[in-house]
Amino acid sequence: MITDSIRVITYAIAAAVLLVVLFKSIADVKRKRRPITMSFFAFGVIGILVNDVYWWIHSLMYPDIRFPFSPDEIGACAVYMLMSAALLTIFDKPIKALPHTAFTAAFSAANIALWIGWSGEWIKDIISGVVFAYLLCTCVRSLKESDVFSKKQWAAAAAAALALVCIQTLIFFISSEIQKLLDIFCYILMLAACLYLYVRALLSLKKSSLEERTALSFSAFSCCLVSMYMSAEPIYFMFSLGYTLCTVIMFLAIHGTEKERCDDLR
Amino acid sequence: MIYVENILICIVIPLIIASFFVKGNVRSFSASFVIGMLVCLVSAYISGTIDVIGGIGSEQTSIYISPMIEELMKLLPMIFFLYIMEMNDEQLILCAVSTGAGFATFENCVCLLTGDTYTFSFVLVRGLAVGVMHIVCMAALTFGLIMARKLKVLSIPSIVGAFSLSVTFHAIYNLLVSKPGITSYIGFALPVMTAVILYISFHKLIEE
Numbered sequence: 001m002i003t004d005s006i007r008v009i010t011y012a013i014a015a016a017v018l019l020v021v022l023f024k025s026i027a028d029v030k031r032k033r034r035p036i037t038m039s040f041f042a043f044g045v046i047g048i049l050v051n052d053v054y055w056w057i058h059s060l061m062y063p064d065i066r067f068p069f070s071p072d073e074i075g076a077c078a079v080y081m082l083m084s085a086a087l088l089t090i091f092d093k094p095i096k097a098l099p100h101t102a103f104t105a106a107f108s109a110a111n112i113a114l115w116i117g118w119s120g121e122w123i124k125d126i127i128s129g130v131v132f133a134y135l136l137c138t139c140v141r142s143l144k145e146s147d148v149f150s151k152k153q154w155a156a157a158a159a160a161a162l163a164l165v166c167i168q169t170l171i172f173f174i175s176s177e178i179q180k181l182l183d184i185f186c187y188i189l190m191l192a193a194c195l196y197l198y199v200r201a202l203l204s205l206k207k208s209s210l211e212e213r214t215a216l217s218f219s220a221f222s223c224c225l226v227s228m229y230m231s232a233e234p235i236y237f238m239f240s241l242g243y244t245l246c247t248v249i250m251f252l253a254i255h256g257t258e259k260e261r262c263d264d265l266r
Numbered sequence: 267m268i269y270v271e272n273i274l275i276c277i278v279i280p281l282i283i284a285s286f287f288v289k290g291n292v293r294s295f296s297a298s299f300v301i302g303m304l305v306c307l308v309s310a311y312i313s314g315t316i317d318v319i320g321g322i323g324s325e326q327t328s329i330y331i332s333p334m335i336e337e338l339m340k341l342l343p344m345i346f347f348l349y350i351m352e353m354n355d356e357q358l359i360l361c362a363v364s365t366g367a368g369f370a371t372f373e374n375c376v377c378l379l380t381g382d383t384y385t386f387s388f389v390l391v392r393g394l395a396v397g398v399m400h401i402v403c404m405a406a407l408t409f410g411l412i413m414a415r416k417l418k419v420l421s422i423p424s425i426v427g428a429f430s431l432s433v434t435f436h437a438i439y440n441l442l443v444s445k446p447g448i449t450s451y452i453g454f455a456l457p458v459m460t461a462v463i464l465y466i467s468f469h470k471l472i473e474e
Binding site for chain 2 (some may be wrong): 039044047053054057061071072079081082085185
């Protein structure tokens with residue numbers, strides 16, 4: 001009952017936020033303010049919104065049925081592709097970060113394996129996982145290109161990702177008491193990572209370059225998605241709300257600062 | 267027993283013959299209408315095969331599988347019209363809407379001819395809800411493609427985005443009408459309401 005209430009509240013907030021972001025981004029497209037990036041982003045927001053509506057109706061009508069590949073998976077794949085496309089339009093030259101991309105691809109593969117382990121849905125997890133891996137790799141390459149992390153921060157991020165995957169794998173093989181403790185540790189780790197990227201993305205909105213702002217905000221969005229897929233209800237809804245709210249930061253990052261808008265008008 | 271292929275032949279042949287005697291938009295309309303009917307038959311074959319092989323059941327097939335298969339099959343001619351025939355916006359809308367209409371017409375014909383006797387209210391719902399839904403899905407798909415082309419962002423992500431929009435809309439409709447009661451009434455009203463919104467949006471888009 002509590003989970004149902006949280007679900008309804010989460011979807012209601014998400015719908016309101018996404019509608020505002022959508023109308024604002026359409027207004028920017030009409031004003032020809034970074035129209036290509038904003039168009040991809042607006043299409044992505046429409047995808048999230050429609051997917052949320054589908055899931056809300058599905059959870060109301062068939063709360064206990066999970067199908068191996070439901071239509072909203074196509075929507076999710078489209079959102080990942082559109083957000084990646086939006087991010088790539090910011091970076092003029094091809095982004096090269098082979099070691100980082102390889103590590104992200106391995107992390108994504110581990111994530112797909114974990115999803116399959118939890119749900120047993122092979123087809124769905126592999127198809128959406130591959131597209132999700134593309135989004136993660138694009139985010140990591142953009143972070144590397146915009147040079148927002150120091151070497152120590154990259155090492156910490158890699159360690160956190162590795163710890164998360166190892167602990168989640170370990171949970172399959174151990175007793176339930178230790179399982180709970182490890183689960184709590186993972187939630188704290190994911191929450192810390194999301195909050196760190198959130199704060200960095202928010203702080204970057206005022207003074208950083210377009211590349212830094214978009215790289216950080218899109219990475220915060222991806223981090224919330226990773227955390228959401230690794231969580232059980234009701235914590236799932238917290239990260240779900242987190243990634244919806246992230247669209248606001250993403251919009252502001254593309255929209256630009258006051259000074260940039262004035263420069264564009266000149 | 268009435269075979270669906272026989273129904274298709276009976277409707278398609280006069281349309282094909284007629285299209286030789288007409289030109290321009292009328293020919294495009296009748297050709298797309300025929301394509302829509304063929305797409306409907308192929309989609310039914312694929313969905314049916316998946317249902318039989320997977321042992322999913324007709325209800326779950328209509329909720330989860332059919333929207334994906336049907337919209338994918340409808341997307342293919344649109345890609346052909348867009349990239350191979352390089353149609354302009356108006357032609358694209360014409361062909362999309364007639365493909366959707368052909369699809370809906372054939373589905374309705376098969377439903378009425380192979381089933382039992384239906385009441386007038388059922389026939390009305392079938393025409394206004396299911397019939398309009400396929401046209402709306404095609405219109406939404408085309409709307410997405412035209413917008414992407416206008417904004418110079420027509421690429422794989424935009425096509426997948428437009429496709430996902432039509433699939434999700436179709437899936438929402440099938441979900442809502444799968445259970446009797448208030449949800450089914452919302453489902454039946456959804457295509458007509460969306461059709462009105464899309465009609466206004468299309469006219470604005472063409473004027474711009």
